[in-house]
Amino acid sequence: MQFEVLATCNTTRARVSRMKLPHGVTLLPTFMPVATQAAIKGLTPQQMEGLGVTLILNNTYHLNLRPGIEVLREAGGAHRLQGWNHNLLTDSGGFQLVSLNKFTKITEEGALFASPFTGEPTMLTPEESISIQHAIGADIIMQLDDVVSSLTVGPRVGEAMKRSVRWLDRCIEFHEKSGRNTVQNLFAIVQGGLDPVLRDECLDEMVRRRESVAGYAIGGLSGGEEKDIFWRIIRQCAEKLPADKPRYSMGIGFAEDLLVCVALGVDMADCVFPTRTARFGVALTFNGPLNLKLGKHAKDFNPIDSTCPCPTCSDRISRAMLHHTVTHETAAAHAVTLHNLAFQARVLGQARDAIMNGTFPTYLRRFFAGYFGDVGYPEWCVNALRSVGVDLLEGNPNAKVVKGDGAKWEYSDAM
Numbered sequence: 001m002q003f004e005v006l007a008t009c010n011t012t013r014a015r016v017s018r019m020k021l022p023h024g025v026t027l028l029p030t031f032m033p034v035a036t037q038a039a040i041k042g043l044t045p046q047q048m049e050g051l052g053v054t055l056i057l058n059n060t061y062h063l064n065l066r067p068g069i070e071v072l073r074e075a076g077g078a079h080r081l082q083g084w085n086h087n088l089l090t091d092s093g094g095f096q097l098v099s100l101n102k103f104t105k106i107t108e109e110g111a112l113f114a115s116p117f118t119g120e121p122t123m124l125t126p127e128e129s130i131s132i133q134h135a136i137g138a139d140i141i142m143q144l145d146d147v148v149s150s151l152t153v154g155p156r157v158g159e160a161m162k163r164s165v166r167w168l169d170r171c172i173e174f175h176e177k178s179g180r181n182t183v184q185n186l187f188a189i190v191q192g193g194l195d196p197v198l199r200d201e202c203l204d205e206m207v208r209r210r211e212s213v214a215g216y217a218i219g220g221l222s223g224g225e226e227k228d229i230f231w232r233i234i235r236q237c238a239e240k241l242p243a244d245k246p247r248y249s250m251g252i253g254f255a256e257d258l259l260v261c262v263a264l265g266v267d268m269a270d271c272v273f274p275t276r277t278a279r280f281g282v283a284l285t286f287n288g289p290l291n292l293k294l295g296k297h298a299k300d301f302n303p304i305d306s307t308c309p310c311p312t313c314s315d316r317i318s319r320a321m322l323h324h325t326v327t328h329e330t331a332a333a334h335a336v337t338l339h340n341l342a343f344q345a346r347v348l349g350q351a352r353d354a355i356m357n358g359t360f361p362t363y364l365r366r367f368f369a370g371y372f373g374d375v376g377y378p379e380w381c382v383n384a385l386r387s388v389g390v391d392l393l394e395g396n397p398n399a400k401v402v403k404g405d406g407a408k409w410e411y412s413d414a415m
């Protein structure tokens, strides 16, 4: 990997960088759409390409179960299997240890879980995770970490953090011995829950291994923790991570979360949110999310967003049509998914432009005014951005600020 910082914001910790991987260049900050089963739900690789997306995520745990490692090896890797010629990142399977934890037992050796298809006990070790990721052939691969839910408290959090450091060493050793480290780039994952002391300890240990890793992820967040704690942990990690490596926040997909993370120094993020919410009939726009299922769209013949360059909006597929078909017809799911991924790309593309032009604080104020002007600014966003020198309420002191996690959108039942 070649990683070069092209510009840094004078006010916040945001930066624009150029990451060159075996399958091309990706400009950061970027949002990575999630193709769990080597397929973005509702879109073809050509459509992804058409949106200008250059980096997507595949899921190791799921690809290992189906189609399985032999098929992947025979195909020559997941790029070929799915017809995707751009960059690919695979997670390690660690997250499933949280999301499927009913079936999982963690030992020092690895994670033991029952296959959801056959019930057979299956052991995922750090070495095995890297070996599967080698067969998948992603440009960026992730260490196996011991993940606990962000709501977990007590000694388990520290135990999981320390084990994640030990498992990182096993991943590094296996990866280096394989010789695949010249074409596949291993990222470490910082753990430590919501405890700043544990996070610091993990950061110290993992930064010490900087010569052996290509980048760093911030893991163990976005699991229902308070947002005011979430941003403080992101800020702490982004500050301590080396400036010459990419920083990846896992599981972040709401526009406000993305922009706050970027301002705190994060370069990459992924989430199923924009594609999942599309299938539930919600279109993302610069004026906030739009629930297309609501009756008010039944006779609205405008596109979702007339300024949006995505195929759905430029073909002027009407809100009325989408209201009529969304959640019933697959074509509507495709149309809204296309739009939502274009929206994510525009939010971050415009952020990159603003960082390059030295206008990122203005962009943040304008974005939040458009997105939250009517429903109120989430207080945690105001706090987080103040910590890096941007006052969202500047010039707008009477703006409504919503405590807690922020606005309840009209689609709150449909995320």
Ligand SMILES: [Zn+2]
Pocket: 304, 305, 308, 309, 310, 311, 312, 313, 314, 338, 339, 340, 342
């Ligand atoms: Zn659009």
